[in-house]
Amino acid sequence: MSPVASVSLSESNGLSFVNIENAFASAKISLFGGHVLSFIPAADNKERLWVSPHAYLNGERPIRGGIPICWPWFANDHGRDDGELPSHGFLRTQVWKLVNSTEDSKGTTVELAPSFTRAEGFEYDCSVSLRVHVGENLQVSLETENTGVIPFSFNTALHTYFHVENIKHTELKGISGDYKDKLDDWAVKPTPAPYTIDAETDRIHLSAVKQTTIAVDDKDFTEVLSQGNDSLVVWNPWQSAASISDMDPFGYNHMVCVESSVTKGLELAPGEKAELVQTVRPIT
Template sequence: MADSVRVSESNGLTFLHVENPLASAKISLFGGHILSYIPKSDGQERLWLSPHAFLNGERPIRGGIPVCWPWFSDDHGKQKGELPSHGFLRTQVWQLTSSIEDENGTHLILTPSFSRAEGFEYDCEVTLKVSVGEHLTVNLSTENKGVVPFTFNCALHTYFHVDDIHNTELKGISGQYKDKTQNWALEDTPSPYTFSQQTDRIHLSAVKQTDVVVNGKTFTKVISNGNDSLVVWNPWQEAASISDMDPFGYKHMICVETSMTGGHDLAPGQVHELIQQVIPV
């Protein structure tokens, strides 16, 4: 194991702590879930983790970067609640299969215990590659190891920390989106893109760069690749009804999710990579 990686255990979960000259990070092996990323350039946390998040394996972790795969939300073809929302990778234990470090940071490879379960019974290999350095790079790779094609969706459901959602703006998003709060009505992206109410949108273009602007200054750049869409979510006052979220937690987070929501076909032998870079500014 790389010298910059330390392992700890708490409440039955195993955590990886990364500390190198460029940044620090914390990763839960339950869910292959990145919980924290703090660049040394300014020492400011880029991810938001709910203070009420379940860190004992009882349920998915609220905050950080949940891994959604092989479907997004409840788009699994069955009745809502019949299969786990956002798939089954975020509720299983992953393994650290590789860790190396160089002048660019610490590079980890994690693999889930299994990638075949009810709702997705195909032969494939999933890996999560995480690089912690001047910026954070997360690569969710899916390889079809079988003899038949399959279709899947996925997302890196990142919760970004902001000082105040009322003073937060997103830049770089254009085109139309589907609005879940309005029965999936098709709407045009607002400009300026600010927040004053519950937001749950699937932007239908493959947005490549989104700037998270806080108090008039760009705080974080989000670079997306391998995506067909971008999801933006903030529960607003509905946070009070979410058991693992503080009623006012919505004020300090915004989800900008690099996502594949339109159904991606993967032929035997093909590999798809969904990549998100979190770049401090």
């Protein structure tokens, strides 16, 4: 299949990339992991995603930054001891294929499919597809369909790393309710107001937050819209970044993860589909 005019393919260090450039924006997707790496709207030419300068872009490890895909479990919630199965599942470490590409007056859409969806820890018949639309907004849609004869449950997330100029001057708007604090033995706490980050943060917000705004220096910068989620995850490693081999010790200053997530277990009956969608809307 030949891609449409706004789509090109490239290779580097053994990895293949899908590059999208149209009148609205440019974007880059790694076929290793089905991983969106960049979204730069033409309106202000400012990158909305963050990728670690020390990320492994050679297929040796999952890519640190951009939009990693967590599926069919989130973190180590796979029912085994930690380390027995890969964290965040097995889609983010396999090579995906470009299935289709289209373009119209609203932008460019590409569809990707993973090499396999059945592996140790998840041995069910299903199909997964990823659609990435690049227009005035970036929309990422992950669809799971039960193609088998028995129901199954799974968790998933679009683990998006957003670029910010300074995390100390960043505020998250639109999040309310309680969250589970992974750093405090999963204690349930109320969402802070105003929502700023001044220390290591790893929280699962328990409500299906649909709209979050990332503001920097009191100016709204990026809006995050979520569909099909039952929770929202917020993460920043703060000074623990120094112990993460593929992250700059000071990289935490320029990123925050706001993740559209399914963490409570979603059951699909035979023939059913579920779609997790995250839309990144630049505010210019």
